[in-house]
Amino acid sequence: MSKCPRWYGLVFLWLGLVFAVPAMAEEEEPLLNVFLKGKNIEQAAESLIQAISSNNYTFVRQQAIDSRLVPANWEAKSVRIIYFCNFDLMSRALALDTHAAEFLPCRITLIETGKGVDLMAVNPAWQSNRLGNYRLHEYCVKMKKDYLTIMNEAAL
């Protein structure tokens, strides 16, 4: 019926992929960083937990980076992890793709330096870009926005 050779279809398919995939795969940095100038790690953790609660997320736990790997009194004082989640978002993301577990629950690593505390989190939108699931990526873009809101609010 069609006079178009079959390979035309393949060309169009490829062009579609070339233009559609990068539309999802916007340039994303692997890490989200916010620096809390002049705070110590205790103050930073407290601010962060408050910001987590005020943004509709649930604080899950905090631990030293080497918790359970060294005796409790040897644990690093300057590096801490805070875990948190939004159960509704977590349920919906996992229903879309169980690979969402790669970035759940949310975690922020706090590193105390002489001048303040560096907050660092893996960017979920960077991770979801690699999974190639457009619908999951939408959730991850929202999560990225939430991470930044929480981290910036903690820095106030």
Next chain:
Amino acid sequence: MKKLACAIVVLAWGTLAHSAPLTASRTTDLVDAINGVTAAAQNNGYELVKVQPIDQALVKRGYPDPGVRILFIGKSSAMDQAMKTNPKLLSVLPLRITLIVEGKEIMVSSDDLEAWKEMFPDPETARLIESWQSDLKTILSEFSGH
């Protein structure tokens, strides 16, 4: 024409290809899988830091069971090495292993560290990431019995 079609398929594949996490699976139940992964991790110098029962947490709050549980494993030397080599790597520690119930099988997957290697190509960082990848590969192989 065939050559052109092949080239297009290869290009399309390259466009879609995403680096993937390491995976392994075994016919077993969740509890046995957790024990299996923990034992394999310990055989390779890692400790179980935390079992994160996100499946139970969701069910308790009225959500459907996603059949997913997360284990965090670590070793203190990895923390020290990351701190010295590239503190940005601390954000992936402790390492995460995901257990997914798939019928009678448990599929286990690790974080996709290949993408990190691409992001931090300096030799020292790449070497450290490669050593974690190698450890995770061994742990997953031991778990699956291969």
